[in-house]
Amino acid sequence: MFSRNILTALRHWASKTDRKPLVIRGARQVGKTTVVNQFSKEFDQYLYFNLELLENRRPFESFTTVETLVRSLFFLQNKQYDPSKRILIFIDEIQEVVEAFNILRYFYEEAKNLYVIAAGSLLESLFKKNLSFPVGRVEYLVLRPVSFQEFLGAIGEPQAADVLLQVPLPKFAEDKLFQLFHLYALIGGMPAIVQSYAEKRDLVGLNTIYESLLVSYFDDAEKYASSNAQVQYLRHIIKAAPFEAGKRIKLHGFGKSNYGAREMGEGLRALEKAFLLQLVYPQSSSQLPLQADLGRSPRLQFLDSGLMNYQLGIQKEIVGTKDLGSVYQGTLMEHLVGQELLASKYNVFNELHFWVRDKPTSSAEIDFIYAFDGLLIPIEVKSGKAGKLKSLHTFMDLAPHNLAVRIFGGTLAVNKVETPKGKEFYLMDLPYFLVSQLDVYLKWLLDLSQHGFAENFLS
Numbered sequence: 001m002f003s004r005n006i007l008t009a010l011r012h013w014a015s016k017t018d019r020k021p022l023v024i025r026g027a028r029q030v031g032k033t034t035v036v037n038q039f040s041k042e043f044d045q046y047l048y049f050n051l052e053l054l055e056n057r058r059p060f061e062s063f064t065t066v067e068t069l070v071r072s073l074f075f076l077q078n079k080q081y082d083p084s085k086r087i088l089i090f091i092d093e094i095q096e097v098v099e100a101f102n103i104l105r106y107f108y109e110e111a112k113n114l115y116v117i118a119a120g121s122l123l124e125s126l127f128k129k130n131l132s133f134p135v136g137r138v139e140y141l142v143l144r145p146v147s148f149q150e151f152l153g154a155i156g157e158p159q160a161a162d163v164l165l166q167v168p169l170p171k172f173a174e175d176k177l178f179q180l181f182h183l184y185a186l187i188g189g190m191p192a193i194v195q196s197y198a199e200k201r202d203l204v205g206l207n208t209i210y211e212s213l214l215v216s217y218f219d220d221a222e223k224y225a226s227s228n229a230q231v232q233y234l235r236h237i238i239k240a241a242p243f244e245a246g247k248r249i250k251l252h253g254f255g256k257s258n259y260g261a262r263e264m265g266e267g268l269r270a271l272e273k274a275f276l277l278q279l280v281y282p283q284s285s286s287q288l289p290l291q292a293d294l295g296r297s298p299r300l301q302f303l304d305s306g307l308m309n310y311q312l313g314i315q316k317e318i319v320g321t322k323d324l325g326s327v328y329q330g331t332l333m334e335h336l337v338g339q340e341l342l343a344s345k346y347n348v349f350n351e352l353h354f355w356v357r358d359k360p361t362s363s364a365e366i367d368f369i370y371a372f373d374g375l376l377i378p379i380e381v382k383s384g385k386a387g388k389l390k391s392l393h394t395f396m397d398l399a400p401h402n403l404a405v406r407i408f409g410g411t412l413a414v415n416k417v418e419t420p421k422g423k424e425f426y427l428m429d430l431p432y433f434l435v436s437q438l439d440v441y442l443k444w445l446l447d448l449s450q451h452g453f454a455e456n457f458l459s
Contacts (some may be wrong), residue, residue, distance in 0.1 A: 002195070003038075004031065009141055009346050010039045014115055020114040021104040023094075025348065026143035027275045027303050028121040028220065029213055035143060036090045036117055043115065044085035047077055052095040060091075060100040067108040069103070088115045091415035105137040112134040121220070140348050142275065145189030145304045147343035147436045148181060155183075155198045164437060167444050169412055174431060178409070181433035183228045183335055185327075188306015189343065203315075214238075217276060224270050233259050237267045241277055245302035246328075246335035248318035276303050280338070282356040283369070285413035286398040288376050290369070291352050301352055305336045323409035324432060325382070333432060334367055334381045337407055340435035341368065355395060357382035364391035370405075372442045379405045381432075392427075393419040401425075403445055407432050414445065 013022050024032045040046035049056040053397040059072040073089065074081040089107075094100050100118075107116045118138075144410075146154065152161035160180055163173045187197055193209050196202075221234040240255025251261035251268070254289040271277050281292035302308050309315050309332070317327050340350050355378065356368040368379040378395045382388075390402055402425035404417075413429040428445045430438070 002150065002198070004143075004150055005147065005344055006035055006036050006141065006143055006346060007039055011042075013139070013141070014042075018106050019112070019115070020137055020139045021118065023104070023138050023140050024117060024119040024143055025140055025275065028216055029190060029192055030143050030145055030275075032143050033092055034191060036088075036092075036119065040088050040090065043088040045079060046083075046086045047073055047079065047087070048092065049073070049076075049090065050092045051100060052093045053395060057097050060097045060103060062104055063099060066106045068113060069106075070114070083113055086115070088112075088117065091116070091118040093120050096119040096170045109139040125390060141346045142348050142350070143346070144275070144343055145306075145339065146191060146194055147189065147340060148184050149436050150343075151184045151187075151189065151194055152180060154194045164434070165440075167437070167440050169431075169434065171411065174411060177433045178431070182321065182324065185305060185324055185332065186309060186315060187302045188309065189339065190304050193306055205264065207310065210307060214307060214311065220274075224274055226270075230263075230267065230270075232392070233257075233263050233267045234270065237264065237271060238276070239269075241300065241302050243301050243310040245277075245308050246299070246331035246338075248299045249295045250297055277301060278342075278352060280352040280354060282354050282365075283428060284355070286355070286376060286378075286395055287400060288371060288374065290351075290371055292351070292353060296342070296356065299354060301335065301338045305332065305339055308332075315456075325409050330381070333407075337368065337379075337381050337432065337435050341370070341438065344436060357394060362394075364394040366391055366395050370438070370442075372439065373446060375401045375403065377403055377405060377427065377442060379381040379407060381407045389427075391419075393421075396425045397421050397423055403442070403449060404428070405430055405438070405442070405445075407435060414448065 024036070026032055051057050051060065055076070059069055059076065064071055069437065070081060081389055091100060104116065104118060107114060149161055149164055152164065157180060160177060164177065187193055187206065190213060192213070193206055196206060196209055218235055218238050221231050221238065225231040225234050236255060236257055236259065243432065244255060251264040253259070254264040267280060268277065272279055279298040280301050281294055281298045282296050283291055283293055285291070309318065312328070314328050314332065321327055327333065341352060342350060353369050355369045357364040366378045367381045370377045370379055376399065378392055380389055381391050389406065396404055397419050404427045406427055407430050409432060410429060412431055415427045415429065416424060417427045418424050426445060426449050428441065430441060434441060
């Protein structure tokens, strides 16, 4: 077991005076149960119910009142109910009892002294059923694969995890952090994989776990599907998604299939709701708000880069590489940056975005655009020199600010750059192992630029 940053978000939820029952969403095997079990140590009493077990389901299936339910839950676990104590109730695999999801509203209305968390692997299967949904009486957090910072803690590198938080990063730490990030890029962020490596240090032995995870998602297609026909194309998408990850896709014929755009669109959106993937749409404006253009072809973000590496068979290419930007034509690094940007975002509606500008005479594309402090920051994932970032120059000529980021396999630096049209801006070169710290580095860059000190850090 290792610490997850989401524990901070859980503590914030628990501290609210008008706290609502919390539903933790996320793909299968991202560590929902483990995180709540760890969080439970901060309470006087902890009641855990797995609704896949018949004896745990019965109180929820025969619900009459909250008072009776609470009494039966404590009786079932041979515990004494003391309202003066801090009590956490965790309802796992809640999708197994449709009524249980609606019961959450009664905890909010009639038992506010209890801390109630629910989770499930296939919650979206509930959303398709006819049930009285507890709108406004529950709140949500999304759990995704672990970040690089969490990975460092899990594999016994606490000093590396601590130095990662220093701004600016001391130069002596770069080489080791690059090596560790390459390991993270290889393994990925699925908790079962990370935990197995931490305990056994056996890379080859991880392959059976990768296979087991992918098969479990494949088998879940029947639960995601609304018809027998949909089962088949959902399974196709799950198989094909790692091969299309990091690329812009077309719905028609997705994954070298004969399926049409309607079938693939429905299937991709169903798996997106299950957090197995994300369709990343572009926008053409260089200013907020972020508004995706759903009429353009999206880029595909898969659940985890480690799973992608295994399915693609590119693990050996990663081992020993000096620059992840050279692996899989740069697609792996771009995909992993997307994964890191999402890893510490727990809101259901957190999404990735990129920027395009299509004109008859020229086109431009920025790998990511990131909302920060009222600004839309362009992020390029590159290995080339600053002067070759033509799309970035195009964006900066349109942007109402002077800050940009390049994520690459080099040292931390700030460059003053001028576009061909004469606009000056600050380009922060950020080593790719610092993506998880993007917000604090953007604040640092903004402070430098506003106070005229950026020149002191120019490379």
